[in-house]
Amino acid sequence: MEASRETKGGLIRDLTTGSVPGTLLRFSMPLFLSGLLQMVYNMVDMVVVGKFVGTEGLSAVAIGGEVLQLITFVAMGFSNAGQILISRYVGEGRRDKVGEMVGTLFTLLTTLALVITAVFLFSYQGIMRWLNTPEDIWEFTRQYSVTCVWGTVFIYGYNLVSAILRGMGDSKHPFLFIAIASVINIVLDVIFVWPLGMGPLGAALATVIGQAVSFLFALRLLYRNREQIRFDFKPAHFRLYGETTRSLLALGIPMVIQSAAVTFSMLFVNSYVNTYGTVAVAVTGVARKLESMIGVVSQAISSAGGAMISQALGAKKTHRVPRVVLTALWVVAIPAGMFAVVTIFRPEWLFGLFSDDPAVLNMAITYIPVALVQYLGATLRPASFALINGSGNSKLNLAVALLDGIAARIGLALLLGVELGMGILGFWYGNALAGLVPFLIGSVYLVSGRWKVPRKARS
Numbered sequence: 001m002e003a004s005r006e007t008k009g010g011l012i013r014d015l016t017t018g019s020v021p022g023t024l025l026r027f028s029m030p031l032f033l034s035g036l037l038q039m040v041y042n043m044v045d046m047v048v049v050g051k052f053v054g055t056e057g058l059s060a061v062a063i064g065g066e067v068l069q070l071i072t073f074v075a076m077g078f079s080n081a082g083q084i085l086i087s088r089y090v091g092e093g094r095r096d097k098v099g100e101m102v103g104t105l106f107t108l109l110t111t112l113a114l115v116i117t118a119v120f121l122f123s124y125q126g127i128m129r130w131l132n133t134p135e136d137i138w139e140f141t142r143q144y145s146v147t148c149v150w151g152t153v154f155i156y157g158y159n160l161v162s163a164i165l166r167g168m169g170d171s172k173h174p175f176l177f178i179a180i181a182s183v184i185n186i187v188l189d190v191i192f193v194w195p196l197g198m199g200p201l202g203a204a205l206a207t208v209i210g211q212a213v214s215f216l217f218a219l220r221l222l223y224r225n226r227e228q229i230r231f232d233f234k235p236a237h238f239r240l241y242g243e244t245t246r247s248l249l250a251l252g253i254p255m256v257i258q259s260a261a262v263t264f265s266m267l268f269v270n271s272y273v274n275t276y277g278t279v280a281v282a283v284t285g286v287a288r289k290l291e292s293m294i295g296v297v298s299q300a301i302s303s304a305g306g307a308m309i310s311q312a313l314g315a316k317k318t319h320r321v322p323r324v325v326l327t328a329l330w331v332v333a334i335p336a337g338m339f340a341v342v343t344i345f346r347p348e349w350l351f352g353l354f355s356d357d358p359a360v361l362n363m364a365i366t367y368i369p370v371a372l373v374q375y376l377g378a379t380l381r382p383a384s385f386a387l388i389n390g391s392g393n394s395k396l397n398l399a400v401a402l403l404d405g406i407a408a409r410i411g412l413a414l415l416l417g418v419e420l421g422m423g424i425l426g427f428w429y430g431n432a433l434a435g436l437v438p439f440l441i442g443s444v445y446l447v448s449g450r451w452k453v454p455r456k457a458r459s
Helices: 020-052 057-094 095-128 135-149 153-166 172-193 201-225 242-276 278-314 318-345 347-352 357-363 366-388 394-419 424-434 437-448
Strands: none
Touching: 020 057, 020 172, 020 201, 020 278, 020 318, 057 095, 057 135, 057 153, 057 201, 057 242, 057 278, 095 135, 095 153, 095 242, 135 201, 135 278, 153 172, 153 201, 153 278, 153 366, 172 201, 172 318, 201 394, 242 278, 242 394, 242 424, 278 318, 278 347, 278 357, 278 366, 278 424, 318 347, 318 366, 347 357, 357 366, 366 394, 366 424, 366 437
16 A cells, blocks of 8 residues: 655645545544544533533533634635645645745735624624523623634634645644644633633633644744745735635635535524523533534545545546545444444433533433434535535535525424424424535536536636
8 A cells, every 4th residue: 555655845745646545544534633632622611611610601602602603614614725725736736826825825814813803892792692692691601702702813823724734735733733722721621610710711711722822833833844835924925816816715705605604504593492491502512512523523534535636636636536535435434323323322421421410411312313313414424525625616615505504404494493393303403404415416516527627716
């Protein structure tokens, strides 16, 4: 088995050689571990607050996490687009374009981070009301949300640096940086929430500090390797390069819309769920965290597969693309199946990690069938997103965003939860079933072979 070779320049690696399963697993493993650590330090907020503050604190962190999603979807969309384009430039051997993309990403995302921070600081109360935040947890939720908003620039910074590294084939350093953030967050979480008694405010502060330190380490790595990435970090080069910016916007805007559609539709559904009270909020929040466990595998495979497909298309090795898609399916299916078994036979243990409230544990049992649908979607989606994103098909990205995020998620939730009178179960199922839409679209796209056609976003 031939390993994917490292190209000249320590950060850039060739993902178009060697066995597809071997290359995908090697590249995705650090991404998986990064996602796992990120999930762990996000879950630590809920575990620590749930244990030391109670159900009210747990529910506040759950809703605060929803507010945080509104902050991050722009960073995720443009960062993922930048990663795909950098992978394409590496595959085509256009190293000068990598440097231009670095400057463009820094300029665009830093500006957006500052604007979004200002907007949210003036509008967070309206957002909390839109989410139907219960009055008994209003102050806890406000503390957690506002503190996290102040860390927006670090969230955006980490995402853009990680996207640059992944686009060049380096998935190890992003793992190291998220490990730093996780350790800091876990230690400070316990200190701030328990002995210092800061509650959700302390959990949010620990998260922001961890993200800030992680971003500074990541930035230092890029600066030390500035010759390899063809970007010298001089102020004059932090700008929007014309052709590169057009390519980024052509692919990035649909990806941002996709992230926004999914995020807003989930928040729309959760706004209905939140009307069922604090216990329902807590169960839904814990369920989201549990779903994110298999989600980290999905995200790792989707990101790694997208980079591999983008490099393969750039190097005109189209025969590798279907292999990447099929490999992504079975790689995610194995852990998803194992996690489903644990959820079916040990649900009290899983939810008990976050709360020992009998009311929360009793309602959690009703979520088990919904969780299984969620796991199925998490298994099927990554291969489709890897193909759609890796091929740079911005129009199809937009179609997925509208169908998955708006038509299916909101439509099914309202149909099942309101029209058919299923209540909270209907809203849960609507959200879960919508997750199958990307697989249906991606499967048709794979069979059609249209992913072989060059896209303008790749210029």
